[in-house]
Amino acid sequence: MRKYFGTDGIRGRANGVITPDLAMKVGQAAGLLFQRGEHRHRVIIGKDTRLSGYMIENALVAGFTSVGMDVLLLGPMPTPAVAMLTRSMRCDLGVMISASHNPYEDNGIKLFGPDGFKLNDDVEMEIEALIDSDLTQRLSGSAKLGRAKRIESADARYIEFAKRTLPRQLDLEGMRVVVDCANGAGYKVAPEALWELGADVISLGVEPNGFNINQDVGSTAPDALVRKVREVRADVGIALDGDADRVLIVDEKGQKVDGDQLMGVVARSWKDDGRLTQSGIVATIMSNLGLERYLGGLGLNLVRTAVGDRYVLEHMRAHGFNLGGEQSGHIIMSDYTTTGDGLIAALQLLAVVKRCERPVSEVCHCFEPLPQVLKNVRYKSGKPLQETSVVQAIEAGRERLGAHGRLIIRPSGTEPVIRVMGEGDDGDLVNRVVDDVVEAVTRAASQSAAPAAIKGAA
Template sequence: MSRTLFGTDGVRGTANVHPMTAELALKLGAAAGRYFRRDQSGAHRVVIGKDTRLSGYMFETALTAGLTSTGMNVLLLGPVPTPAVGFLTRSMRADLGIMISASHNPAKDNGIKFFGPDGFKLSDEAELEIEELVESGVRLTQAANIGRATRIDDGRFRYVERAKQSFPADLTLAGLKVVVDCANGAAYRTAPEVLWELGAEVVPVGVTPNGHNINDRCGSTHVRTAAEAVVSHGADVGICLDGDADRVMILDEHGQVADGDQIMALLASRWAEAGRLAGGALVATVMSNLGLERFLEGRGLRLERTAVGDRYVVERMRSGGWNLGGEQSGHIVMTDYATTGDGLIAGLQFLAAMAESGQPASALARSFETVPQMLKNVRYRAEAVPLEAAGVQDVIRAAEAALVGKGRLLIRKSGTEPLIRVMAEAEDPELLTRIVGEVVGAVEAAAG
C-alpha cells in the first residue's frame, strides 16, 4: 500500500473537500491515537496547535473527538507556530503532536501535520501505518477510558521563552527597528513579543487575523507589503514569516529580499568560523541554487542535497549528524534549537549576525551571486498524469541534453498542491528562458 492521504508535509487540501473534511479528521485522530497508544497502559497525551484559519476550529474539534475516543488526553494550545508544537510535544512528554495548518497556502486550505514524541515529524513508514488504520478502522476504548481535553493557556509563552533562549545572552536588539510580517497567521502575537522583549523597536505587519486573511498579500510568499513598510518606516531589517511561521524571508534596509539560500549561506559561514557547524556541511534540497553550492565549496564546506520537503532535510540532518539545513523557500532547520523549520528563530540568528558584526542587513543578506534560476508552476487536474505523456518526456530529454555542462533542469510534482514545478538553472538567460518555456508548454498541453 502506498500513501494516498499524506503528502510531503502531512495531509493538506481545501477545507470541506476530501481529504480535508471533519469526518476524515475524526478518523485520522482515532487512527493516530490508536497508533501511539498501542500498549494501552499509562496516561497518553497529544498536543494540538493551529494557525488562524477559520476551519481550524472544525478540525481541532474533529481531531479531539477522534483522539479522545481511543483514550488519548488532548492538550489544546490554540494558535501557535508549527515549531512550537514540535518543541512542546517533547517538553510536555506527549506521545504525539499535531499542527493544524496549510502553511503558506490560502485561507480556504488547511492541513494536518503530525509530530512524534521526540518532536520530529513522522516518517513515511509511520504515516503509512496511520493511513492503513484510517482505512481499516480502529477499536475504540471503553467508556470509562475515554480521554479528556484541556486548554493550555501558556503554550505561547513557553515558546516565546524558548525562542529568546536561541539569541545570544550577551546581545540585545536595542537600537534596531524591525518590521515583522506575521502573515495574519500563527505567530501574530509571538513574533512581535519576542522581538520587543529582546529590545527591538517593532513595526508589526499582518497581525490582525480574521480567519480569512492568512497569507493574503502578506507574509513570506508576498513580501511587497513588508518591503514597503521597511522603506516607509526607515527600518533596519524586515522579517517575513508564513502562516504557520516555519519559514522566513529576510528584507534588508532597502526592502530587498534574502531567500532561504542566502540565509543558509550566511549562517553556515558564520557557524563554521565559530566552530559550530557540525560536520562542515549544510543540508538543502535539490531546489537550492547552484550559487549556494559554489559558495560553500569555496569555504571548504559541503552541500548535502535531499528531496524537496523540510521533513526530508531533517531526516538527512539526523542521519548525518548535521545541525543546519533548509530550503530555498525559507524553511531553516537548526537542530540546536528546533526540531523543524523555525522562521522566527532563523530571523533571530540573522539579527544576531547584525548585532555582532555591526553591519547593515544589506551587507549580510547577499553572500553569493545566484546562478540565474527560473521556476514556473503548471496546474493540472487531479486525474491527469502529464509527466507520463510521450511528448512531454521527449521535450524533457531534449532540454536536459541542451543543458549538459551549462546548467540543470528539475521537474517535480508538488507534494501539497496539484502543480507540476518546472525549474531550471543556466548562466545563459536566453537558454534558460527557452528551456523552461518549452517544457512548460509541453506540460500545459498534456495537462489540458
C-alpha cells in the first residue's frame, strides 16, 4: 500500500493533502534519492496556473536546496514540456506541480527521472520511505546548499521542440484553429506554436487568474470550444486540459473527437507509412470496443492495460510499441515524447488532415463507437466494492452483457469515486446494467459512511 503516491503522482486538496510541509519533504526525499554521481545535481520544476502553485513551488525549492540540489524554475509549463526539458537540460530530476483536470482547489506533484519518464512504483515507494524518515539528519552543510534560478527560455525551447515533430515541408497555412488552453499550463505555448506553424489562431482559456483553471473550459468542459468553432467557422478546435498532457478535438461541425478516434487516425497513418514499431497500439481497459474492432480490420492489435497513462507507457516501453494512449486524450507517441502531450497529438492529427486534404470530420470518424456509459459514485470511506451485494450485481451485469459487451468497475486513482463503465452493442441494455451496478455501489457506499449505530439499526 502506498501512502502518498496515486496513479499520477501525489494529488489532493491544497493545504489539505498537499501542504508546504509535505512538499518540502518530497523535495528533500527525492533530492537525496537522485543525487547520483559526483556532478552538481539539478532539478527542474514546472507548474500550472493554480494559486497554490506558488506555495508548493517555494516549499519544493526549500526541500531540494536544503539537500544540496540546484533548482531550475520554469513557471507555467505543460507537463510534457517539463519531461522533455528534464532530459534536454541534463537534469537529475523533473517536477510538475499540477492536478491536471481537477479544479483549482486541488494540486499535485508529479516526478520525472533523468530520462524524462515518470517514476515507477518501486522508486516512489523509496521516496515515501524517505519522507517518513528523519530527514533532518541528512541535510547539506551550509557550504553545500543548492541554488535556484528561473529559466526564461523555456517557452521558446518547448515551442521549437513541438514544431519539429512535423515534417519541415508541412505547415498549417490556410487552417483556422480554435485552441482552448483551459486557463492552464499551455496558455502561452500552444497558441504560439500553432501561429508559428502558419495557422489562423483563435484562443480560449488563456487568461488564468489562479482560480479559473479547467473552469467551464478545456478538454473536460468543451462546450465553449464547440460554440466558438461553429461561430468562427473554424476548421478544427483543440482543447487541452490543465497541464496540457491530454487533448480533445472538435471538428468543423462542432462534433467532439475523443482519444480513441485520435489513436485510430494516427495508427492507420503510421501503419501506412511503416512507422509503427509493433503491429498494434496500447490503450487502457476504458477504450471503446469499436476501436479494437477497427484496428482488427486493419490487421492491428489493441493491447489493454490498467487505467493511467503511466501503465500504458510502461507496457509500450517493455514491449516496443511507439503509439498508445487513453480515451480521455492522453496520447503517447514515444518517437517524440516520454509522456502524453496534447499539443503534439493535435499536431500529428493536423498533419494527417493536411496530407489527406479532407475535413477533420471525415478524417477523424474512423469507427462507430459502441454505446458506452460511464457513471461515478462518490464515497467517503469503506470498501463498497467488496460488499456481497455489489459483487453479485457486477457478476449479474457481466452475465447479461455476455460476449457482446464489457463492464468495468474500478476506484479512481485520483479522487474518491468509483467509476462504473459499461459498453455493448445494445445501448438500452448497457444503461440498465450500469444503473443496477451504480445503485448497488451507492447503497453500499452510504452504508459504509453511516455511523456504526445507524448501520447496526439498518
